[in-house]
Amino acid sequence: MASAIEQPEIAAAAAAADPMLPALYSIQRVRQETDDTFTLELVPEDSHSSFGFRPGQFNMVYIFGVGEVPISISSDPGSLPMLKHTTREVGTVTRAMRQLKRGDVVGIRGPYGSCWPVAKAVERDVVIVAGGIGLAPLRPALYRLMAEREKFRKIVLLYGTRTPEDILYRQELEHWRGKFDLEIQVTVDRAASNWRGNVGVVTTLIPRAPFDPSNTFALVCGPEVMMRFTVMELEKRGVATERIYLSAERNMKCGIGFCGHCQLGAVFVCKDGPVFALNQIAAILGKSEI
Amino acid sequence: MIHTLEPIVEQHPFFLGMEERHIALIAGCAKNVRFESDQVIFHEGERADHFYLIRQGLVAVQCVIPNKGLTTVHTVGPDEVLGWSWLFAPHRFHFDGRAQQPTLALEFDGKCLRGKCDEDHDLGYEIYKRFTQIVTERLEATRMQLLDVYGKRD
Numbered sequence: 001m002a003s004a005i006e007q008p009e010i011a012a013a014a015a016a017a018d019p020m021l022p023a024l025y026s027i028q029r030v031r032q033e034t035d036d037t038f039t040l041e042l043v044p045e046d047s048h049s050s051f052g053f054r055p056g057q058f059n060m061v062y063i064f065g066v067g068e069v070p071i072s073i074s075s076d077p078g079s080l081p082m083l084k085h086t087t088r089e090v091g092t093v094t095r096a097m098r099q100l101k102r103g104d105v106v107g108i109r110g111p112y113g114s115c116w117p118v119a120k121a122v123e124r125d126v127v128i129v130a131g132g133i134g135l136a137p138l139r140p141a142l143y144r145l146m147a148e149r150e151k152f153r154k155i156v157l158l159y160g161t162r163t164p165e166d167i168l169y170r171q172e173l174e175h176w177r178g179k180f181d182l183e184i185q186v187t188v189d190r191a192a193s194n195w196r197g198n199v200g201v202v203t204t205l206i207p208r209a210p211f212d213p214s215n216t217f218a219l220v221c222g223p224e225v226m227m228r229f230t231v232m233e234l235e236k237r238g239v240a241t242e243r244i245y246l247s248a249e250r251n252m253k254c255g256i257g258f259c260g261h262c263q264l265g266a267v268f269v270c271k272d273g274p275v276f277a278l279n280q281i282a283a284i285l286g287k288s289e290i
Numbered sequence: 291m292i293h294t295l296e297p298i299v300e301q302h303p304f305f306l307g308m309e310e311r312h313i314a315l316i317a318g319c320a321k322n323v324r325f326e327s328d329q330v331i332f333h334e335g336e337r338a339d340h341f342y343l344i345r346q347g348l349v350a351v352q353c354v355i356p357n358k359g360l361t362t363v364h365t366v367g368p369d370e371v372l373g374w375s376w377l378f379a380p381h382r383f384h385f386d387g388r389a390q391q392p393t394l395a396l397e398f399d400g401k402c403l404r405g406k407c408d409e410d411h412d413l414g415y416e417i418y419k420r421f422t423q424i425v426t427e428r429l430e431a432t433r434m435q436l437l438d439v440y441g442k443r444d
Binding site: 131132133160161162166187189190191192193195196197198199200201203204208222223225226229 | 348350351352358359360361362363364365367368369370388390391427430431434435437438439440
C-alpha cells in the first residue's frame with residue numbers, strides 16, 4: 001500500500017462539483033493565536049464530506065453576507081474532516097470572521113492551487129523558512145514531513161516574526177522542538193531584553209542553519225520581500241534554484257483562474273500557484289511593474 | 291606545554307582561508323573568555339578595544355530606548371563576530387553587549403591587532419575585507435528590519 005506521501009494527488013470533492021458552490025462548515029472553535037491572528041477550526045455540516053487537500057493548498061472561505069477570502073489551510077492533512085484556517089484581521093471579511101463563534105456556519109470552496117512538493121524531498125534535508133503568518137501554509141507540510149519522519153534527512157524550520165508576541169503555534173513549536181528530530185530556530189525583528197532567543201531577520205539564520213545545501217529542499221513562505229532575501233541567502237549557501245519553492249500571494253477572487261485578479265506575469269496564483277518552483281517565477285519576483 | 295590559540299582561530303569560519311603567518315599574528319592578540327548569562331560584555335560609550343568571535347552561546351546587542359527600556363536590536367550566535375567598533379574611529383561601542391546564555395568566545399585585543407594591521411598591510415587588507423563583509427550583511431539585515439515586513443501595527 002502506498003504511503004501518504006506517495007499517494008497520487010487527492011482529488012478534491014469540490015472540484016468535481018460546481019466550483020463556485022461553497023460547502024457548509026460549522027465552527028468548532030476560534031483560537032486566538034496572537035493579538036491580531038486567529039485560527040478557525042471547522043467541521044463539515046455534511047458528515048459524508050470527502051474533502052481532501054495537500055499541504056500548501058487554500059480554500060475560499062465565505063462569510064455569508066460579508067464576503068469571501070482565500071486562506072491557506074493550516075491543519076494536518078491527516079486530521080480530516082477537521083479543517084483549520086489561520087488568518088490575520090486585516091479587512092472587512094477577516095474582521096467579521098473574528099467575531100464568529102462556535103456553531104456559526106461558513107462556506108468553503110476548495111481546495112485550490114498547487115502544493116508543497118513534499119514527496120520530492122524524500123532522502124533529502126528539508127529547510128522550511130517561514131516569515132510571520134507565512135508559517136500557516138507551511139504547517140501542513142511540516143505535519144506531513146513529521147508523519148513520515150524516517151523518509152527525510154534533517155528537517156529544519158527557520159521562523160521569523162516581528163516580536164516574541166507574534167509567534168504563531170507557540171505550544172506546537174515547543175512540542176516539536178522537544179522531539180529532537182526537528183531543528184527549530186526562531187528569530188524576531190525586535191524584542192525587549194527579557195527575550196532569550198535570536199533577534200534579527202530570518203535570513204540571518206540561514207548561514208549557520210544545520211543542513212547540507214547540496215542535498216536540500218527549501219520551502220519558503222512569508223512576505224514577498226522576505227522571500228526574495230531568503231532566496232538570495234539560500235542560493236548563497238548553495239541550495240540549487242530548482243529545489244527552492246515559494247508560496248506567492250496575490251488578490252485571489254474566484255480561486256479557479258477565471259477572473260484574473262491574481263495574475264502574476266504569465267501565471268495565475270490561484271490556479272498555477274500559490275506554490276511555485278523558484279525558477280517558475282524568479283524572473284518576475286520583485287518586479288514593481290508586476 | 292603551552293597551547294596556542296592558533297588552531298581555534300584558524301578553524302573559526304571568520305578566519306577560514308587566511309595565511310598561516312596571519313593566523314599566528316591574529317592568535318597572538320587572542321584569548322579565551324567565558325561569560326555567564328546576563329553578564330555585560332561591554333557598555334555603550336566605552337572604549338572599543340576588543341572584539342569577539344562567538345564559539346558557543348548567544349550575545350544580545352542592546353540599547354536603552356526611552357519609554358521602552360532595554361531593547362535587543364540584534365543577537366550574535368556561534369561562529370559569528372561581535373563588535374567592529376574597535377576597527378573604526380572613534381573606537382567606542384555604540385551598543386551594549388550582554389550574554390543571553392553562558393557564552394564561550396575568543397576575545398581579541400583590538401589595539402594589538404590594529405597595530406599589526408598598520409605594520410602588515412596584507413593582514414590589514416584581509417581583516418578589513420572580512421569586517422566589511424560583516425558590516426554589509428548587518429546593514430542589509432537592518433534595512434530588512436526597518437521594512438517591518440510582518441507588521442501592520444505600530
